Amino acid sequence: MTIADSDSTSSLRRALKLLRVLAEGDPEGLRLKDIAEAAGCSQPTAHRMLQDLAAEGFAEQAAGKRYRLALDFYVLAARAGQASGLRDAARPALLRLSATLSDTIFLLVRNGFDAVCLDRVEGPFPIRSFTGDIGGKVPLGLGQGSLAILANLPDDEQEAVIRFNIPRLLDRGFLDEASLRSALAQARAQGWVNTSTGLIPGMAGVGVPVLDAQGRAVAALSVGTLAERLNADRLPHVxxxxxxxxQALAGKLNPFDVALRYPSRSLSTIGGS
Amino acid sequence: MTIADSDSTSSLRRALKLLRVLAEGDPEGLRLKDIAEAAGCSQPTAHRMLQDLAAEGFAEQAAGKRYRLALDFYVLAARAGQASGLRDAARPALLRLSATLSDTIFLLVRNGFDAVCLDRVEGPFPIRSFTGDIGGKVPLGLGQGSLAILANLPDDEQEAVIRFNIPRLLDRGFLDEASLRSALAQARAQGWVNTSTGLIPGMAGVGVPVLDAQGRAVAALSVGTLAERLNADRLPHVxxxxxxxxQALAGKLNPFDVALRYPSRSLSTIGGS
DNA sequence: AGATAAATTCAGGATACCGGAATTCATGAT
DNA sequence: ATCATGAATTCCGGTATCCTGAATTTATCT
Known part of the structure; x- marks a missing residue:
């Protein structure tokens, strides 16, 4: 098997790339010309594909002829297999945690080199987080839950992710590689992550990994709150x-398999954004 | 070729149909053979398409070779144009409402003949609702928020939706057409919907429309709670x-245009499910 | 382990996809 | 308001690539 036959993409893959272009562009919509350019295809081709996408409810044409992703994505996303399974399994836990702690709780899951926010339940305190909303993506290593996942990957995978993510982390104001590695070691040893680095002033959080039967992290639960609400008294309890x-959640997981291969697409996608 | 496909769909549209098949099937994944059958294409064709979808991160192969939707849908859905705009604009309101009322708040938006749940913020009380989770879909007319939207559509559109939805509503145990029409008239007159019909025992709710500059409903805010928490004293306040x-949210809306055409696809899609 | 069924690969032939050119439509300037 | 510019959409021929049937490999069940 040759590794580098990434040149000839099928027409379907080119069309799917259009969806990514739409997702990464202005939420108000993109002009056909810019879409065609960004996707690297001719204008008529982009037009025809977008017509098909629109006919199937995946894209729509807003005012000013601009194209953008359509609502049906919400409906489909709500039923994405792995996601909905984990979500449904975790939701009661999120609700309990939020009710008990009166803070915002996140459910994160690994996806390639990123952690994706699958669900979150709001607490009464307004918080800021890297993760953002449901569907939000952060590089593995940035934020408590994300760090908790990275800390509990098999060594070789962890190493690959670190290599790939270091530049991305630095871009976002994260500490240097040495600090990351020591934070990872500590996180794995003690089984949880708390907010050592005050990357967001006034905010703090705790993240714990959700481990599968082989001890690999497949997800993380984390709490995000005001720094003042995570003092030495309360932290152990949280x-x-x-x-x-x-742990209860881990017990409920079926023979859950998470996609472990690194899709070659990720590299270009991330680099390009 | 094959017997008259009245409309010859492009290969892209056939591939997108595969995504719908995956979304509507077992979240644990579907077998290739069943996918091919459901989508109406040959097995090798389905296989090749699924490979492409997987390579682009839209599908994945779970244990047992089963195919299912992959996580990237979450990421894309989070950035769907109209959705993200409305969501971001509405989130502060949802948080305020939830904090003030201590109940679960929904943001619904119209999509064809349905209302889609764009966001929801949980209250401390466990509730049941038609809408379900984020991404959940209900026929327009079912549930307070959904009814509030339908009540405030232009007459001709409202009529078209009613015609189309009556069978769907009856299927789900809803009242008859006459009751629906009187509920709609009342809802439009008084500007809000409360739970007259106890379709879910013990639950109650209130929905109000979010109107655009032309007075058409583009979305709805609703609260879902226990019936006992919506007594005559509290209802007016809520x-x-x-x-x-x-109203504040409506003021923040740009010249928002909602897709008003009824996509021809909806008919077949809804009918088939 | 053997038998059955599904998943995947392969190759030829035809379809429908792609991109350049022309046309219609929208946008901005004078 | 009219014109000029640029974008969006349509058209059409050449050809890339997509589809189907058959063969092979892989999984599943008794």
Whole structure:
């Protein structure tokens, strides 16, 4: 098998790339010309594909002829297999945690070199986080839950992710590689992550991994709150019930398999954005 | 070739149909053979398409060779144009409402003959709703928010939706057409919907429309709670602050255009499910 | 382990896809 | 308001690539 036959993409893959272009562009919509350019195809081709996407409810034409992703994505995303399974399994835990702690709880899952926010339940305190909303993506290693996942990957995978993510982390104001590695070691040893680095002023959080039967991290639960609400008194309590829910959740997971291969697409996609 | 496909669909549209098949099937994944059958294409064709979809991160192969939708849908859905705009604009309102009322708040938006749940913020009380989770879909007319939208569509559109949805509503245990029409008239007159019909025992709710500059409903805010929490004392208060937030939200909307055409696809899609 | 069924690969032939050119439509300037 | 510019859409021929049937490999069940 040759590794580098990435040149000839099928027409379907080219069309799917259009969806990514739309997703990464202005939410208000993109002009056909710019879409064609970004996707690297001719204008008539982009037009025809977008017509088909629109006819199937995946794209729509907003005012000013601009194209953007359509609502049906919500409906489909709600039923994405792995996601909905984990989500449904985790939701009661999120609700319990939020009710008990009165803070915002996140469910993160690994996806390639990123952690994706699958669900979150809001607490009464307004918080800021890297993860952002449901569907939000952060590089593995940035944020408590994301770090907790990275810390509990098999060594070789962890190494590959670190290599790939270091530049991305630096871009976002993260600490240097040495600090990351020591944070990872500590996280794996103690089984949880708390906010050592005050990357977002005034905010703090705790993340714990959800491990599968082989001890690999498939997801993470984390709490995001105001720094003042995570003092030395409260921290142990928060860690304890987070871990308890994470373990209960792990027990509920079927022979869950997470996509472990690194899709070659990721490299170009991430680099390009 | 094959017997008259009245309309010859492009290969792209056939591939997108595969995604719908995956979304509507077992979240754990579907077998290639069943996918091919459901999509109406040959097995090798389905295989090749699924390979492409997987390479682009839209599908993945779970254990047992089963195919299912992959996580990237979450990421794309989070950036769907109209959705993300409305969501971001509405989120502060949802948080305020949830904090003030201590109940679960929904943001619904119209999509063809359905209302789609764009966002929801949980309250402390466990509730059941038609809408379900984010991404959930209900026929227009079913549930308070959904009814509030339908009640405030232009007459001709409302009529078209009613015609189309009556069978769907009856299927789900909804009242007859006459009751629906009187509920719609009342809803439009008073500007809000409360739970007259106890379709879900013990649950109650209030919905208000979010109107655009032309007075058409583009979305709805609703609260879902326990029936006992919506007594005569509290109801006026709830209605008042819901309406206040809905009006503030309407003011923030750009010249928002919602897709008003009825995609021909909807008919077959809905009918088939 | 053997038998059955599904998943995947392969190759030829035809379809429908692609891109350049022309036309219609929208946008901005004078 | 009219014109000029640039974008969006349509058209059409050449050909790339997509589809189907058959063969091979892989998984599943008794």
């Amino acid at each position: 860690v304890k019930i987070l871990q308890s829910e994470a | 209605v008042k602050i819901l309406q206040s937030e809905a």
